[in-house]
Structure formats: structure tokens, C-alpha cells
Amino acid sequence: MRPPKPPAAQDAGVLVIGLGRFGSAIASTLEALGHDVLAVERDADLVAQWAGRVPLVEADATNPEALEQLGARDFSVAVVGVGSYLEASVLITGNLVDLGTPQIWAKAISNEHARILQRIGAHHVVLPEADAGARVAHLVSGKMLDYIEVEDGFTIVKMRPPKETQGFTIAQTKVHERYGVTIIGVKSPGEDFVYAEPDTRISANDLLIVSGHADLLERFAARP
Template sequence: MVDKSARTPAETKDAGVLIVGLGRFGSSMALTLDRLGQDVLAVERSPGLVAHYSDRFPIVEADASNPEALEQLGAREFSVAVVGVGTSLEASVLITGNLVDMGTPQIWAKAISAEHGRILQRIGAHHVVFPEADAGNRVAHLVSGKLLDYIEVEDGFTIVKMRPPRETQGFTIEQTKVRERYGVTIIGVKSPGQEFVYAEPTTRISSNDLIVVSGHSELLERFAARP
């Protein structure tokens, strides 16, 4: 059953993101994308969740593990799809496989285990995300040291926000020689009450500043451990 607020395929062609599954991950994605002004069409089989979100963004009540249902709601017209179903491995794999068969250019799929992720990759998902594992990893870094924020981008490359070690305070970035000594790069500085500024060799770091640093996670952890 298609909600009256759902868009037709003609209206969604060449634009928007298809989100399948409105659990915590999928609903957070849909709400955030909608807030950012991105066109979203959500697909959910639970009538209760459909009713809950029907006034927030366009939504279709359907079983996306059925390829005919995806065809009817115009899934082929979307260049990006997010599979937020994680608790049912069978449904996650079936939905992802259906989108692969349709030739969806970008498929982002949620996985709840390494084995689940490998299956999704093998059947053709372009991006596999591990929300719980990623959140656990991020929070572990935040509670264990000086890091105020932690984002692992890919293959260990990470960006962190932290307080500057004492040895950098009062010096310019060029004078600290952080890159030569620790293999990390200070990419920005935020002083209290001031706008964020991209770091330059002459940018001076004070004890009250926050710095944004990039590099491999192990090197960043070593740098953040400095007093």
C-alpha cells in the first residue's frame, strides 16, 4: 500500500535517496537527509513505522525483499539506495540483491557482523557500513583519552578533534614540527569565541585552542597521548 504522500517514479527520477528499513539506522538517515534538503523516499513493511513517519518524509509501505514491490514503487529511478535492514540477514541480502539486479549505481548496506558484511559485498553492495561497531570504536577512543571527536574515514585514515599537547602550545604549527615528529597533520584550529580556521605554517596554537588533526589512527593515538 502506497502512502498518499509518496512520490511517483516520474517525480523521483534522477534524484533523491531510497532508504529501505526504518529502524534506528534507517530512520536516522532519512530524517537527517530530509533535514539537509535531500529528496528521500523510504520503504518500510511495518504499518506502525509507516504511520509514525508518514508526516516527516515520503514513505511507502512495502516488502522490499519482493522485487516486484521495488519495481512498482520506482526503485530503478534512484541512483542511491540505503539498505537499513540489519536484524534479518535474509531480508537484508534479498533487498540488496534486488537493488543490484536493478543496476542501482550506489548501494549502501548496513551490516551487523563481519560475515554479514562480506556477504553484502559479494552480492554487489558498493558500501557496507557497521553502525554499531563504528559507534563502539568511536566512543572507545573518546572515553579513553584526550580526543573530543573521532572519525575514521577509511583504511585507518582518521580525523580527530583534541586539545593540543603542551609541547605545541605557544608555538606556530611550523615550529612544532608535528608532521615530522609524529606523522600527523594539524588541519585546523578553533580558538574560544573564534571561527574555525584552516591551519597554516604561521598559525599559532594556544593552550585553550582545539585542534583538528588527521593521520593514521595509531599515529594519532600516540600524538594524543602526549601530555
């Protein structure tokens, strides 16, 4: 009997399928950061638009043979940026699952779409519009300048300091005792970011990096 064929090295980088707004942003950013990336797009106009800007091939990723031919099996991470066409999104994700891609990120346009992608084997499902809408809702409602929900309500925000904290050290403000949130860093204009210490003094022009439960952060950020 012949010995089994060893698995592919899977070190070719990131495969990005679909060069719409979502996929092209991921591919171009990865390229700018120096990561190995290969984009796959079947629309000839988009291929022409992105030719020379990111490494790409024109192919139909709903066809498993096309993915095999372009070496998709060698990639450790794949991003399915095709969201508007449900059938294509599902077929491409299924093809990647069949290839044994270790990490599959897929774009969804609805909760139902997301559930389907998860059921067929996508490891990470992203709903860009829903996520962006929720994030912006938090930003427009207070002093928050950036908002990242990590998991289970635990959130990290960038925000302006409430008046009651300005001119005082973190220990003096008693923010954690009073509001249940933790100031983890302070960025003063023209100075490097510093991790917060009890004697770190907060000024009106500083930016605070604060962590805690989303509800508690909302309350803290609503302070005048």
C-alpha cells in the same frame, strides 16, 4: 525490431528501505538537508510513526514487484537499513542489484553478514555498532573529541592541544617532525576555523584538527 527501451533517468534521489533507528536517522537527516528521499517500510506501526515526517510508502521491499511499482529503478542511491533480519536484508539488496541501482548502501550486523552483502553486489556495507564501538574506544582513551578513519589507517581527529603546544606557533612545536602527524586546522573559541599555517599560534582553549596514521595520532593525543 523495436528499439531497446532507454534506461531510467535515475535521478529521483535516495531510497531508504527500513525505518529502524539506522534507516530513520538517514531518511530524516537527508530530508532535513533538502535531499529528495523516499522511505520504504513494511511495518504498519513504523509507517504510522513516521507519516508526515518523511516521504514514505508502506511496502515489502523483499518483493521485487513492489520495488518496481514504487519506482525503485529511478533512484540513483539506495540504503538498505534492514539489518536484524538477515534474509530480508539479502533479498532486498539482491533486488536492488537486479534493478541496476548505481549505489547500494547496506547495513550489516556482523562481518559474515557484511561479506554476504558484498558478494551479492552491495557497493558499500556499514556495520554501525562495530564502527561506533571502535570510534568511541579511540575517543575515551585520550584528548580526542572526534575521530574519522578515512582509509588504510589514515585518520583525522579533533582534539585538545597538548600542553607542549600551547602558546607556540605550529612551526615552533615541530609536531610533524616529532610525532609524524600534521595539524591541518585550528578552531579558537568564538572565531572561525582557520587552516593551519606555520605562524598559527595555538592556545590552551583551541581545538586542533590533526591528520596522520591512527597509531601516531594516538601517541600525540596521549601527550599531557
